[in-house]
Amino acid sequence: MRNMPNEGTSGPGTVVGVNVALSGTLKDQNDIIIYGMVDGEVVSEKSVTVGETAQVKGPVKGALITVSGTIRGAIDASERLEITETGKVFGSIATKDLVIRSGAVLVGKVTMGADEQAVQEETKENTEEEVSIPVHTDEDNKEEVVDGNALAPDEE
Amino acid sequence: MYYYVLEAPSSRATRQLYQKLRDLLTQLSIAGEMVAASPARSAYELSEMGMEKGYSTIVAVGGDHHVNEIATAVLGRAVLGVIPVGASNLVTDIIGYTDMREAANALKQRRLSTQSTVLIEPSTIIFLDTVISTSKLAKISMILDNKVRTHAYFNQLTINRFLQMKLDSFHTTEVKKVFGIFNTGGNVIHSESHFHAKVARIITDPILPVNVSGVAIAESPMQLRLIPDSLKIITKRGTLLE
Known part of the structure; x- marks a missing residue:
């Protein structure tokens, strides 16, 4: 087969x-x-890929998560989360490594596992193609809105 | 000694092939008893008879459906041997040989391996890939491991012996006229899904047959259960120990 x-x-x-x-x-x-x-709920020990046509309503957990479609729910990516140009996330995010492409939509709280200084050091090593967001700890527990257009550098 | 169940010969060439096989098995001293399926006695019934006579190995001589039918009969009771005659690579990939001479040699060596199967309750076995297909889109609902429910429209569902399921559908987008002259749409969109489970319930609307190599073995709705390492089969790369 x-x-x-x-x-x-x-x-x-x-x-x-x-x-x-x-x-x-x-x-x-x-x-x-x-x-x-x-x-x-969507749970994988490896990767979860949410394609452009996909709509997920519920929490998503995995090691590597790529979002090109829509997720309405919390995301827990133990290694890396990438939201592509067409990706839309409405929910909180917890990950070590975050990439948001220009055009992506993210409405929710972002938490990154390591301490703030370590993450900031790590982000300096990233290439120009990708943008890693430093720690976004929301101390006021307010919902944070991140506009992908504002975060990503010029792709060309 | 082996009990050979031959698929009902469909042509003179097949009869001649069976005669050659008989000679070959005699040369190798593994001739055993040979019986041929017919409308009067199915391969399943003949396999039952062989086991009642005390044979511990039933050899299926024929194609995919024939092999699957005998696998259903012998599961948990006897060892399955296979001599592929008109069988697809679904069979030959498992046994590790393609021609009659190799098959006869493998039977003489008697290297055994175990294979998983899927039970279609109450008593049908999926050993080789099973297909539910329909030319028009049909509704399907699947409950997997009592945890996940899926609903879809489909054209074909293929189930293998590990209870891995592949669901295919082909949608045609609506054709529209632009300015009354040009046609747009009409493109075929292929959707493919893959699932696996240990237990599955499958319901289709309408009721559809479940086929192995074009022959119906069951029909929907059906309850499926994975039975790991349940079928003992003689293969090229099996172990010598039973």
Whole structure:
């Protein structure tokens, strides 16, 4: 069967196609790719990719998360979160490494795991192609609105 | 000794092939007993008869559906051997050989491996890829591991022996006239989804047959359950120990 590697019970990962509506807790040890609609929690031990056509309503947890579609819920990316040009996130974010491309929308609180100084040092090492946001600790617990256009440098 | 269940011969060439096989197995001293399926006796019934006679290895001689039917009969009760005749690479990839001579040699060596299967309750087994397909888009609902519900329109669902499911659909976008002259749209959009589970319930609207190699083995709605390492089968790369 094409694209269905025989890997036993752990499975090859999950792909939610563009015309699929899914509800419940979607958990996978491997990668999860979403192009359709998901209403519920999404958890992967590896990567979660939310495609341009995808709409996720619920918390998303993974090591590497890429958002090109819409997520309405909290995101917890243990390693890295990237919101692309078409990505829209309405919810709080917790991650070590954050990339927001020009055109992205983020409405929510951003928390980065390491202490502020360490993160600031790390951000200095980033390339010109990507922008890492330093710690955004919201001490007043107010919702913070980050405009991707304002944060990203000129791409060209 | 082996009990060979031959797929009902569809042509003279197949009959001649079976005769060659008989000679080859005699040369290798693993001839055993040979029976051929027919409308009167299915491969499943013949396999049952073989096991009742005390045979511990039932050899399926034929194509995909035939192999799957015998796998259903022998699961948990006997070892499955395969001599592929008109079988697809779904079979040959598992057993590790493609021609009759190699298959006969593998039977003589008797190297065993275990394979997972999927039970379609109450008693049908998915060993080789199973397909539900429809030319018109149909509704499908799947409940996976009692945790996830999915709803979609689909054209084809393929299920393998690990209970990995591939869902395909082809939508055509609406054709519109621009200025009454030019047509836009009409493009085919392919959607592909992949799921896996240990337990799944699948419901389609309308009710559709579940096929192995074009032959129906069950129909929706159905309850599926993964049975890991449940089928003992003779393969090229198996171990010598039973």
